[in-house]
Amino acid sequence: xxxxxxxxxxxxxxxxxxxxxxxxxxxxxxxxxxxxxxxxxxxxxxxxxxxxxxxxxxxxxxxxxxxxxxxxxxxxxxxxxxxxxxxxxxxxxxxxxxxxxxxxxxxxxxxxxxxxxxxxxxxxxxxxxxxxxxxxxxxxxxxxxxxxxxxxxxxxxxxxxxxxxxxxx
Amino acid sequence: xxxxxxxxxxxxxxxxxxxxxxxxxxxxxxxxxxxxxxxxxxxxxxxxxxxxxxxxxxxxxxxxxxxxxxxxxxxxxxxxxxxxxxxxxxxxxxxxxxxxxxxxxxxxxxxxxxxxxxxxxxxxxxxxxxxxxxxxxxxxxxxxxxxxxxxxxxxxxxxxxxxxxxxxxxxxxxxxxxxxxxxxxxxxxxxxxxxxxxxxxxxxxxxxxxxxxxxxxxxxxxxxxxxxxxxxxxxxxxxxxxxxxxxxxxxxxxxxxxxxxxxxxxxxxxxxxxxxxxxxxxxxxxxxxxxxxxxxxxxxxxxxxxxxxxxxxxxxxxxxxxxxxxxxxxxxxxxxxxxxxxxxxxxxxxxxxxxxxxxxxxxxxxxxxxxxxxxxxxxxxxxxxxxxxxxxxxxxxxxxxxxxxxxxxxxxxxxxxxxx
Numbered sequence: 001x002x003x004x005x006x007x008x009x010x011x012x013x014x015x016x017x018x019x020x021x022x023x024x025x026x027x028x029x030x031x032x033x034x035x036x037x038x039x040x041x042x043x044x045x046x047x048x049x050x051x052x053x054x055x056x057x058x059x060x061x062x063x064x065x066x067x068x069x070x071x072x073x074x075x076x077x078x079x080x081x082x083x084x085x086x087x088x089x090x091x092x093x094x095x096x097x098x099x100x101x102x103x104x105x106x107x108x109x110x111x112x113x114x115x116x117x118x119x120x121x122x123x124x125x126x127x128x129x130x131x132x133x134x135x136x137x138x139x140x141x142x143x144x145x146x147x148x149x150x151x152x153x154x155x156x157x158x159x160x161x162x163x164x165x166x167x168x169x
Numbered sequence: 170x171x172x173x174x175x176x177x178x179x180x181x182x183x184x185x186x187x188x189x190x191x192x193x194x195x196x197x198x199x200x201x202x203x204x205x206x207x208x209x210x211x212x213x214x215x216x217x218x219x220x221x222x223x224x225x226x227x228x229x230x231x232x233x234x235x236x237x238x239x240x241x242x243x244x245x246x247x248x249x250x251x252x253x254x255x256x257x258x259x260x261x262x263x264x265x266x267x268x269x270x271x272x273x274x275x276x277x278x279x280x281x282x283x284x285x286x287x288x289x290x291x292x293x294x295x296x297x298x299x300x301x302x303x304x305x306x307x308x309x310x311x312x313x314x315x316x317x318x319x320x321x322x323x324x325x326x327x328x329x330x331x332x333x334x335x336x337x338x339x340x341x342x343x344x345x346x347x348x349x350x351x352x353x354x355x356x357x358x359x360x361x362x363x364x365x366x367x368x369x370x371x372x373x374x375x376x377x378x379x380x381x382x383x384x385x386x387x388x389x390x391x392x393x394x395x396x397x398x399x400x401x402x403x404x405x406x407x408x409x410x411x412x413x414x415x416x417x418x419x420x421x422x423x424x425x426x427x428x429x430x431x432x433x434x435x436x437x438x439x440x441x442x443x444x445x446x447x448x449x450x451x452x453x454x455x456x457x458x459x460x461x462x463x464x465x466x467x468x469x470x471x472x473x474x475x476x477x478x479x480x481x482x483x484x485x486x487x488x489x490x491x492x493x494x495x496x497x498x499x500x501x502x503x504x505x506x507x508x509x510x511x512x513x514x515x516x517x518x519x520x521x522x523x524x525x526x527x528x529x530x531x532x533x534x535x536x537x538x539x540x541x542x543x544x545x546x547x548x549x550x551x552x553x554x555x556x557x558x559x560x561x562x563x564x565x566x567x568x569x570x571x572x573x574x575x576x577x578x579x580x581x582x583x584x585x586x587x588x589x
Binding site for chain 1: 193206207209210214217218219220221222235236240241243244247290291292293295307308309310311312314315318319323325357358361362388391393446533534535539552554555556557559561
């Protein structure tokens with residue numbers, strides 16, 4: 001899969017309350033959640049961003065709550081990929097489980113500016129900063145996780161296991 | 170080679186032998202749960218999975234605690250999904266309003282999570298139950314859906330950091346102060362992906378309620394779990410509660426730790442974490458003059474009977490400062506009833522506090538105490554992120570129940586010593 005977008009750059013410790021404030025968690029509707037994505041960071045954020053935009057963040061992106069509504073809101077708002085120095089562990093699981101591409105890289109964070117154009121090739125594992133003309137190689141995910149992603153996320157893995165274990169009869 | 174308590178628990182829940190730190194395992198789950206925010210999505214996933222039934226209707230907890238009693242129509246619809254599903258799937262441990270408590274206070278109290286268990290909850294504060302000597306970790310909704318269907322989950326075997334707390338605690342210093350102090354030292358990503366194992370003289374002498382508080386906030390340092398080896402205090406807590414057999418595990422003396430960190434607790438004073446991160450802790454003597462509009466005592470972190478007792482001791486015969494709102498919320502119905510029987514509720518109400526039915530409410534800026542623009546709260550909850558308790562331009566300071574109670578009397582952040 002190839003993704004291309006403009007970079008939004010964030011500092012360390014962007015928490016899930018900022019990504020989607022808890023006051024909106026009385027719904028699970030992705031469209032409604034997306035309307036309030038990053039609202040407490042910048043109330044105009046959703047108007048300023050464009051579909052396909054890429055987040056580049058510092059340490060501990062998505063720390064805090066287990067709310068899957070956070071990666072869902074980002075994905076539905078049109079964020080195509082997140083590259084951070086590190087992630088909150090539940091956010092990391094949730095993003096993989098819902099099929100939001102997510103990568104760890106300190107190098108890319110250090111060498112990327114707000115507004116740069118980035119191209120991600122999830123198959124070959126390469127990320128290109130088009131603005132600066134630099135190509136980065138990313139560490140492949142563990143095989144078990146790659147398997148989940150190639151099946152189309154954890155939900156599809158579960159469906160397959162339900163059939164294999166005959167839990168559907 | 171020796172193993173940590175978490176490695177031993179995981180070994181007892183997987184078919185794999187001789188696994189190493191960093192490897193991915195499929196583990197069997199003893200108890201799994203979700204709430205009114207996280208469970209609706211998981212229930213939809215289960216319904217789309219093709220499975221006839223959940224893996225085990227006795228090992229699933231559904232606890233509507235975040236926006237309950239239903240704060241609005243949308244919340245009511247979310248809770249109805251849990252209620253209807255529980256009826257259809259005969260979920261034994263569904264807790265209706267009136268029986269409901271905050272999940273991380275309720276499940277240990279009801280003997281549903283036990284020493285030696287693998288406990289998975291779709292809520293980040295699930296590590297709370299690690300205080301019983303269980304491996305307890307938080308996940309999101311898709312994982313919850315997978316576990317209620319298959320009864321197992323994938324996880325990476327985590328490294329463990331051992332924290333040794335030496336010495337005796339000063340008066341008014343609690344488990345909350347130890348964990349805020351620790352997060353202040355290692356930072357909000359100081360234990361990311363890792364287990365925090367708490368031990369040492371100060372932990373051995375800590376009550377069960379204070380141990381829960383410490384493990385509850387392991388996630389605020391990014392940890393996968395917090396854990397305390399079970400002992401006599403654990404046994405006294407669970408012996409009349411346990412609904413299933415359980416097992417005590419201990420770390421081997423030659424277990425491998427990623428790091429060992431030691432603190433002398435006699436030097437630790439009551440802590441206050443400044444906005445907007447739990448790592449911004451300061452000793453109470455370094456706080457300065459900070460006026461407050463609201464004080465909250467409650468939540469999965471500090472809504473247990475020990476917490477209410479210490480707050481009542483400070484508030485007895487005193488009045489809440491004019492213009493300050495003190496909101497006290499017990500964690501469960503049993504704690505509520507105990508507080509009534511001990512006369513604590515009368516102390517709170519006489520002091521001018523609001524006393525509520527159990528709910529997560531204000532901790533997430535949901536209801537029961539949302540802050541306006543520019544307002545400031547001292548709170549015994551676990552997070553002080555931007556907008557956590559209400560308006561994005563409001564502020565939350567985190568503390569123990571003792572400091573929150575004293576602050577409510579003085580009208581600004583205060584040392585309990587000032588009012589006793």
